[in-house]
Amino acid sequence: MTGSRRRVTQQDIARMTGVSQATVSLVLNGRDDGSVRIAPETRDRVLHAIRSTGYVADPVARRLAARHNRILGVFTYEPVFPAGTGDFYHPFLVGIEESAERLGCDLLLLTSAPVAEGRRRIFHDDNRLRLADGCVLLGRSLDRDELGRLVAEGHPFVSVGRRDDAGGPVPYVGADYAAATADVVRRALDAGHTRLAYLGQGAGPESHTDRFAGYRASLDAAGLPARHEPTDRSPADLLDALLDAGVTAVLAEEYADGVALATVAAERGLTVPADLSILALGDPTRPTTSDLEFTGFRIPRRDMGWQAVEVLTGLLAGVPGTVTQRLLPCQPVDGVTLRPPRH
Amino acid sequence: MTGSRRRVTQQDIARMTGVSQATVSLVLNGRDDGSVRIAPETRDRVLHAIRSTGYVADPVARRLAARHNRILGVFTYEPVFPAGTGDFYHPFLVGIEESAERLGCDLLLLTSAPVAEGRRRIFHDDNRLRLADGCVLLGRSLDRDELGRLVAEGHPFVSVGRRDDAGGPVPYVGADYAAATADVVRRALDAGHTRLAYLGQGAGPESHTDRFAGYRASLDAAGLPARHEPTDRSPADLLDALLDAGVTAVLAEEYADGVALATVAAERGLTVPADLSILALGDPTRPTTSDLEFTGFRIPRRDMGWQAVEVLTGLLAGVPGTVTQRLLPCQPVDGVTLRPPRH
DNA sequence: TCAAGGTGCTAATACGAATTATCACGCCGA
DNA sequence: TCGGCGTGATAATTCGTATTAGCACCTTGA
Structure with missing residues (x-):
């Protein structure tokens, strides 16, 4: 052998x-x-x-003796090379890799984390977090208990995506969903819409609550109602409800939900955006196909990954001035799915 | 800190x-x-x-004493998170990751390998190959000298894709391109074609020679000529040559070349497959768009990645019965680009 | 009473690299 | 001829865990 x-x-x-x-x-x-x-x-x-x-x-011996080895762990709650999420996570990894390469660090994908109760767990019998100097955390939602433990035990880590405090401030590099969503609302209002709806959970992970907060705040400021549509029914039923309520512009938390809505609208003989404006609050997280380029915004994924590594190495080096909580602006997308409402 | x-x-x-x-x-x-x-x-x-x-x-100390680190390196000759190769390598990585997860191994992406003379090199001043217990090699063609050195120095590694001996047998998990191509030829013959052409290099990397060998063997057995068209001319010139020669079915080594050929055919007012059958010998390695679903076969990429990790860990554990050279069957695709020839 | 055998634990060492205190050596000046 | 000094390298120790040889003690049987 x-x-x-x-x-x-x-x-x-x-x-x-x-x-x-x-x-x-x-x-x-x-x-x-x-x-x-x-x-x-x-x-x-x-x-x-x-x-x-x-x-x-040998990185292991090196770490034992020197307490660091220039290896950064990448822990993802979803698989790193996702089968189901299309390429959504890809740009994050590109940014992480570029940044790590620039800083002369190697990346260790912590793929050995076992799945328990439907999600990966950081802490388990033989967790290898400490094999790396620090760790980048990736995923839509991170387990709060585990986050709390990371903070409490003082593990150096950075989350990609804003996280609420978990027994202490959580270092992160996130996208400013609140501001980006507020901007989308403003564009809809400028176009003359007054009856908007937010389609999505609006709760759960921070990325959802932030979007919803931006939505609600903008409409409250404009003195308009902030309608909220959950995603638990079929696109057809949803469309009925929206039309009944006279909604003229829909903000889709999930790109795919916007696509689904546009599809049933087309089946009904309605035109997007002539009959209904649909705005996407970010990039697709699931593979979808649509000829429409949705109006909305793009998440600075690559840059988020890039800066996450930067923050992490800053933390590790103990650089004093490093800002460990960063929100990056999203890039507005002028698509074809927003038009003034009919009267 | x-x-x-x-x-x-x-x-x-x-x-x-x-x-x-x-x-x-x-x-x-x-x-x-x-x-x-x-x-x-x-x-x-x-x-x-x-x-x-x-x-x-402490996992670090534990590993030090255990003499191995359950880290598997992944070395790719093309960039790991590819921009140019579309998603071709993605399924391999999905399989590698899944397998690593199942076996409780972590993955180290050897992305720091520098590019020399247009390609990445494994061996260089600061190679980190030995960081990991073993290594999975990914890429269309691996440098023979480097492969030979890996074998000679006894590095535990597995290639994704069949490789010829390099001073010794190379452990691999490959796709059985010869059999898959032979099967495509058989389907063309069954449909009544007698004038086929192989479009592509047919030489160079093993994946090409294997396809060509399967093609040639099948036609030899059938007593038919095995026409071979290189890819060094424009699709338009190529189409002319094929039509002049009375070719009715083309096997494209590269999916994209098949697409290009179909495109110029359409521009000439020809219909695929009514006027010309085009068969694809595998999945697209470059991003292409076509409304046609090509007849041909699919490479079991995910499974290849999966089994590569399995073979590697088998090698590392010194499991006696492990077969270190595996060829997996490709899955036939019944597309819309094969039809009996006109007379 | 003493060898034989069992029980429960520890001392010592390995793993591979980093770090510090120290040492051998040569040379120069007084 | 001896002390001092610069130079270049090494022995010894550390990190935290795993493993093995072996020791001290007790019981048993003849």
């Missing part, structure tokens, strides 16, 4: 070059400052041996 | 209960078999202390 070969260690390098393990370590870490000196000739010999053997420090 | 107060260790528990650290370890691991005995009374005392302090074993 191939795998039988022992891993190359600093001890091996030391024997090969006739120096001690300590010297190898010193060379590896470029310790050439005042307190430690290595003869250039020796250094080259060691470096050469390292290169020829392909030696790499 | 991190957890302020020191973590509780086995040593602490030992001092609290007046036993040795070794005893704590033994109790923790439930070692009560023949070779080791712990008095029930002592065990309870230790367990009680463990519970009251909330002690959890």
